[in-house]
């Protein structure tokens with residue numbers, strides 16, 4: 001299989017191995033940033049590979065727990081632990097991971113992937129949530145037309161939600177395509193989460209949405225300890241630190257691993273400026 005040089009992804013992906021990733025995660029923590037670590041990998045269609053994915057996630061939690069001062073917070077993709085193979089198989093693997101999370105008092109966020117696995121992801125989440133409430137959270141994507149209803153449902157359940165715009169190509173039948181509409185829906189969802197959610201995460205690099213969140217919290221007298229902002233590793237580092245200075249919780253999503261290509265392509269697609277970033281890295285390599 002073609003292996004592209006890691007230098008291409010540097011800037012978006014912290015490292016290819018956990019040993020290299022851990023010092024970088026520590027540096028973020030030293031700056032007062034919160035972290036969630038993601039072992040990259042998705043869409044595994046073989047049972048044996050999905051079991052390896054589950055074991056790798058378990059080892060990741062154990063490694064984070066063995067490092068003093070590191071947060072036990074990871075983000076995972078269900079398609080890495082068998083969702084494409086069989087939903088019950090995936091559920092079994094997730095339960096094994098969440099048992100470890102419970103033992104280690106850790107937190108596992110289920111990233112949301114493309115719409116073909118959306119219903120299955122929500123079903124799996126709701127199936128494990130009653131048994132692992134403090135240890136598992138979900139992601140909802142503001143570009144999907146159904147998401148306001150999903151936000152309300154998750155607020156009723158008391159689930160921890162990360163709200164993001166959404167990173168996959170989705171058809172106009174189910175998803176808003178234009179940025180003003182996506183922003184409007186993001187704001188509606190953010191307001192519901194701030195008012196009725198359980199420690200929601202507002203995941204965006206978009207100044208308009210960050211400002212809307214801050215001003216809604218001020219207006220409704222919602223303390224900054226009741227929610228957090230989240231951003232991706234490598235993006236808007238000054239803004240990350242500014243938000244901490246202003247008294248907000250700021251969590252960085254830190255991806256590492258050898259299967260970085262799909263994640264990296266999603267980042268390139270999001271912003272044309274990221275192509276410049278890519279070219280700079282190629283010439284530096």
Ligand SMILES: Cc1cc2nc3c(=O)[nH]c(=O)nc-3n(C[C@H](O)[C@H](O)[C@H](O)COP(=O)(O)OP(=O)(O)OC[C@H]3O[C@@H](n4cnc5c(N)ncnc54)[C@H](O)[C@@H]3O)c2cc1C
Nearest residue numbers: 111112139164165166167203204205206207230231232253
């Ligand atoms: C922590 C985290 C977790 C995520 N998890 C998921 C997930 O589980 N599933 C999923 O589908 N998606 C996920 N995403 C990706 C998300 O859905 C979006 O695709 C991605 O965040 C881009 O949208 P945005 O709101 O950040 O801003 P963009 O749409 O990229 O940018 C909007 C505007 O923000 C400003 N801006 C953005 N970046 C910069 C910059 N570097 N410098 C200056 N201005 C900037 C500019 O004004 C820009 O026009 C996640 C994102 C984050 C931050």
